[in-house]
Amino acid sequence: xxxxxPRNPLWLHAALISFTLLTIYPVLWVLALAFSGQQSVGxxxxxxDPTFLERLRGVIPWPAQFSVKNFVDVMTEQPFGRWxxxxxxxxxxxxxxxxxxxxxxxxxxxxxxxxxxxxxMLAFLVSQMFPGTLMLIPLFIIIVKWLxxxxxxxxxxxxxxxxxxxxxxxxxxxxxxxxxxxxxxxARIDGASPxxxxxxxxxxxxxxxxxxxxxxxxxxxxxxxxLASVFMEAESKYTAPVGLRFFVGGFTSQWGFFAAGxxxxxxxxVILFMYLQKYLVSGLTAGSVK
Amino acid sequence: MDWIRxxxxxxxxxxxxxxxxxxxxxxxxxxxxxxxQQRQREAVLLTNALASSLAGAPDAQVVGxxxxxxxxxxASIESATVIAGRELLASTRAQDQAPRNLQREEKPLFDMAGxxxxxxxxxxxxxxxxxxxxxxxxxxxxxxTVSVPYVVDGKVEGMVQARVRPGPHAVGAxxxxxxxxxxxxxxxxxGAVLRVSPHRRFDVGRALAVVALLGLAIxxxxxxxxxxxxxxxxxxxAISQIQASAAATYARTGAGATPAxxxxxxxxxxxxxxxxxxxxxxxxxxxxxxxxxxxHSAFVERSFWAITxxxxxxxxxxxxxxxARTAAALRQNATAYAYVxxxxxxxxxxxxxxxxxxxxLSFTDTTLFNENLPFRERWIGLGNFxxxxxxxxxxxxxxxxxxxxxxNFYWTLMxxxxxxxxxxxxxxxxxxxxxxxxxxxxxxxxxxxxxxxxLPWAIPNYITALTWRGMFHPQFGVINQVxxxxxxxxxxxxxxxxxxxxxxxxxxxxxxxxxxMVVILGALQSIPRDMYEAAxxxxxxxxxxxxxxxxxxxxPTLVPAVVLSVVWTFNMFNIIFLVSGGEPGGANxxxxxxxxxxxxxxxxxxxxxxxxxxxxxxxLVYGYFQTRVTRATESY
Numbered sequence: 038x039x040x041x042x043p044r045n046p047l048w049l050h051a052a053l054i055s056f057t058l059l060t061i062y063p064v065l066w067v068l069a070l071a072f073s074g075q076q077s078v079g080x081x082x083x084x085x086d087p088t089f090l091e092r093l094r095g096v097i098p099w100p101a102q103f104s105v106k107n108f109v110d111v112m113t114e115q116p117f118g119r120w121x122x123x124x125x126x127x128x129x130x131x132x133x134x135x136x137x138x139x140x141x142x143x144x145x146x147x148x149x150x151x152x153x154x155x156x157x158m159l160a161f162l163v164s165q166m167f168p169g170t171l172m173l174i175p176l177f178i179i180i181v182k183w184l185x186x187x188x189x190x191x192x193x194x195x196x197x198x199x200x201x202x203x204x205x206x207x208x209x210x211x212x213x214x215x216x217x218x219x220x221x222x223x224a225r226i227d228g229a230s231p232x233x234x235x236x237x238x239x240x241x242x243x244x245x246x247x248x249x250x251x252x253x254x255x256x257x258x259x260x261x262x263x264l265a266s267v268f269m270e271a272e273s274k275y276t277a278p279v280g281l282r283f284f285v286g287g288f289t290s291q292w293g294f295f296a297a298g299x300x301x302x303x304x305x306x307v308i309l310f311m312y313l314q315k316y317l318v319s320g321l322t323a324g325s326v327k
Numbered sequence: 328m329d330w331i332r333x334x335x336x337x338x339x340x341x342x343x344x345x346x347x348x349x350x351x352x353x354x355x356x357x358x359x360x361x362x363x364q365q366r367q368r369e370a371v372l373l374t375n376a377l378a379s380s381l382a383g384a385p386d387a388q389v390v391g392x393x394x395x396x397x398x399x400x401x402a403s404i405e406s407a408t409v410i411a412g413r414e415l416l417a418s419t420r421a422q423d424q425a426p427r428n429l430q431r432e433e434k435p436l437f438d439m440a441g442x443x444x445x446x447x448x449x450x451x452x453x454x455x456x457x458x459x460x461x462x463x464x465x466x467x468x469x470x471x472t473v474s475v476p477y478v479v480d481g482k483v484e485g486m487v488q489a490r491v492r493p494g495p496h497a498v499g500a501x502x503x504x505x506x507x508x509x510x511x512x513x514x515x516x517x518g519a520v521l522r523v524s525p526h527r528r529f530d531v532g533r534a535l536a537v538v539a540l541l542g543l544a545i546x547x548x549x550x551x552x553x554x555x556x557x558x559x560x561x562x563x564x565a566i567s568q569i570q571a572s573a574a575a576t577y578a579r580t581g582a583g584a585t586p587a588x589x590x591x592x593x594x595x596x597x598x599x600x601x602x603x604x605x606x607x608x609x610x611x612x613x614x615x616x617x618x619x620x621x622x623h624s625a626f627v628e629r630s631f632w633a634i635t636x637x638x639x640x641x642x643x644x645x646x647x648x649x650x651a652r653t654a655a656a657l658r659q660n661a662t663a664y665a666y667v668x669x670x671x672x673x674x675x676x677x678x679x680x681x682x683x684x685x686x687x688l689s690f691t692d693t694t695l696f697n698e699n700l701p702f703r704e705r706w707i708g709l710g711n712f713x714x715x716x717x718x719x720x721x722x723x724x725x726x727x728x729x730x731x732x733x734x735n736f737y738w739t740l741m742x743x744x745x746x747x748x749x750x751x752x753x754x755x756x757x758x759x760x761x762x763x764x765x766x767x768x769x770x771x772x773x774x775x776x777x778x779x780x781x782l783p784w785a786i787p788n789y790i791t792a793l794t795w796r797g798m799f800h801p802q803f804g805v806i807n808q809v810x811x812x813x814x815x816x817x818x819x820x821x822x823x824x825x826x827x828x829x830x831x832x833x834x835x836x837x838x839x840x841x842x843x844m845v846v847i848l849g850a851l852q853s854i855p856r857d858m859y860e861a862a863x864x865x866x867x868x869x870x871x872x873x874x875x876x877x878x879x880x881x882x883p884t885l886v887p888a889v890v891l892s893v894v895w896t897f898n899m900f901n902i903i904f905l906v907s908g909g910e911p912g913g914a915n916x917x918x919x920x921x922x923x924x925x926x927x928x929x930x931x932x933x934x935x936x937x938x939x940x941x942x943x944x945x946x947l948v949y950g951y952f953q954t955r956v957t958r959a960t961e962s963y
Contacts, residue, residue, distance in 0.1 A: 049767065056761070057780060089812055092812045095808050096808050141667070144666055148663075149660060160674070164678045167943070168946060171943050174685055174935055174939070175684040176677070177926075179680075196677055199674055202673065235666075263904075278787070281789070282905065299794070314845070
């Protein structure tokens with residue numbers, strides 16, 4: 038159906054529009070709850086024996102009255118602001134640490150030939166196959182029981198940073214490989230030390246790749262839920278994902294807070310994702326499409 | 328070359344230091360265990376003897392006198408109390424003023440007495456030794472509290488509790504630093520005079536270095552083993568002395584003559600089984616304790632051999648020239664290694680070590696409650712794997728009908744496989760249809776559709792999961808509202824196995840189709856238009872074009888995408904955990920969420936580690952076959 042004259046069959050548009058509506062419905066639902074100013078899981082309060090139309094009203098993702106009360110309350114009355122701040126701190130530290138470790142390692146892998154280089158890169162690749170749950174218990178024992186880093190930012194940060202390293206290293210190494218080596222050689226002839234070359238020449242040249250790597254590290258930490266829920270037991274140390282679950286998991290159901298918090302947490306990620314998706318897709322398909 | 332000349336000396340030194348440190352560590356651990364055992368043995372012996380002397384006492388006063396006499400004569404007994412029913416019958420503590428009733432805060436004592444009584448009755452009733460009838464509380468650095476049943480005329484009346492501070496025991500004597508330091512000096516000296524050449528196939532210097540290491544290491548270990556044996560004999564002698572002294576005190580309390588073989592009733596383990604040197608007939612026998620000691624010696628000996636082998640490895644690393652080469656490589660590539668080191672160390676500590684530690688953990692029986700025990704005491708070999716993989720108790724048929732055991736591994740595996748297949752099928756089919764639709768040439772509004780349809784991929788998946796959980800809310804959720812709108816009954820989504828599975832499928836389908844759509848769309852756009860035009864000219868139908876052009880050309884993109892998505896779905900923890908939580912009754916748990924629950928809700932760390940290891944093996948097998956299949960399709 039992909040050929041011939043340009044055409045826009047109506048049925049195709051109808052099908053796509055209805056499917057798209059279905060797809061974005063959950064998003065609209067969350068937005069409606071977030072702006073509804075109340076906590077219940079229904080968008081409007083239904084009478085005892087609702088009619089068809091009343092039910093229809095309850096399904097349409099449009100709040101009964103608009104209010105930003107949930108946003109205000111979740112940030113002021115609830116400790117969500119604190120959790121958000123925790124997430125920001127953890128994610129930023131992860132980004133800085135992860136990018137630093139990945140840059141240095143990737144530079145060495147790209148520019149030096151040394152014994153153990155191939156094995157090291159292979160080891161990074163292999164580590165991606167280790168299943169999360171198998172790592173979870175030992176990590177819990179090491180971080181919480183041995184190192185006593187439960188309920189601290191550093192416990193999460195070092196684990197997030199190291200889990201992000203392999204991907205970042207491979208990505209950055211690929212980019213470093215494309216930077217022509219004669220720039221470095223001429224710098225070396227001018228008497229620049231390896232450190233100078235790395236910090237003054239390579240890093241500035243690799244800015245785009247570093248930006249992508251940094252965003253990847255940030256999103257890894259920002260969206261992570263399991264490790265954070267295992268490591269952070271004290272309510273004041275929750276990260277945003279653990280906090281959002283706290284609103285609606287188990288015994289509480291504060292859907293308004295959840296919805297408002299979700300909007301706050303997702304907005305930056307969704308915007309970043311939309312901005313970056315073309316790189317992501319090209320990266321995924323570049324190797325396979327001929 | 329300097330390195331090579333010195334490699335015998337450094338190698339011998341480092342290897343021997345490793346051997347000494349590890350051997351000393353093992354020896355120290357075992358001998359401190361033995362020492363604790365001896366201390367407890369002495370405490371139990373004295374408490375048992377004390378308790379047995381009370382059996383014939385006519386009243387509380389006599390009991391009190393006899394207890395007081397024990398305290399006077401046996402210096403290591405700090406205090407002793409006798410509890411019968413709700414009464415504190417006798418006590419050597421001045422503040423107690425026995426006999427009196429137990430106070431409210433002494434309830435734990437009453438409970439413990441009850442526990443000991445029921446343990447004793449269970450053992451007598453079953454004619455077996457299954458429950459501990461002696462309670463030992465050993466803080467290791469203070470007096471040991473031993474509680475034994477207080478038996479009168481064969482009936483358990485209460486409990487005798489004694490705080491005993493045993494004398495110092497010889498086992499576990501550290502052994503001093505003199506010998507190891509001397510041996511180390513000898514190793515360096517011998518190494519310094521040896522000349523090794525790593526390039527020759529056989530080299531006298533190298534052989535001599537190996538012999539020297541073996542001699543020094545084995546010498547040290549034999550000395551330590553000998554010391555351990557001596558200490559055991561010494562402590563055995565100490566125990567028999569205490570027995571004799573206890574027998575004398577027993578006689579003086581007026582309880583009558585020491586019954587023959589009394590010692591074997593006194594010197595027992597926590598189950599009341601005799602440990603010591605004397606049989607009930609009063610004859611010396613090698614008791615259970617001797618066997619226990621053999622276990623310890625055997626463990627120490629085996630460890631020593633393993634350590635020696637390790638030391639030999641270290642030595643060979645040096646004298647074969649590997650160390651010199653490594654050092655040279657390190658020096659030459661110092662910058663490169665410095666750049667790699669931070670990331671590598673992080674990966675070693677937080678990725679590779681945990682991985683192997685997790686696998687090691689799966690061979691133990693570690694739970695929240697015994698994780699402080701030494702590793703060798705938790706080791707159970709393949710037990711966890713046997714109980715995971717060997718349990719085929721999936722379905723039980725009874726009069727009421729068939730019951731599926733949702734906790735069974737194979738049920739969970741089945742659910743996981745069904746979960747993966749259905750999800751990937753849903754993702755691929757929806758993604759494919761949408762991509763085809765959007766790829767229509769000259770189609771207007773493509774960009775806006777694409778942006779909106781990609782939205783589920785962009786939203787963090789735990790938010791997606793919790794959102795759908797809200798929409799599936801049995802009472803107020805919108806999905807049930809829609810059902811009721813059209814006159815259907817509301818569904819209690821999380822109460823049924825199938826409906827609960829559907830919640831996960833819908834949620835995961837929703838968030839996984841955009842990935843497939845985008846990947847397929849990218850591939851479709853890279854198919855040259857003229858192929859279709861040519862096909863059109865040849866008179867091929869749309870269906871033929873799809874079959875003969877689109878699908879074959881999609882394959883190189885689709886296969887890796889499906890492979891990726893299978894692994895993602897197989898490990899999709901968040902959806903199951905946050906949407907249905909595996910309800911009802913764990914029926915919809917997939918392998919990864921099950922492993923999580925075993926670890927963090929049942930605190931069975933080792934079992935969960937074994938579970939995860941099995942998951943890893945399944946993924947490995949999948950990966951192996953998948954690469955073979957992918958290779959096959961690539962050649963297509």
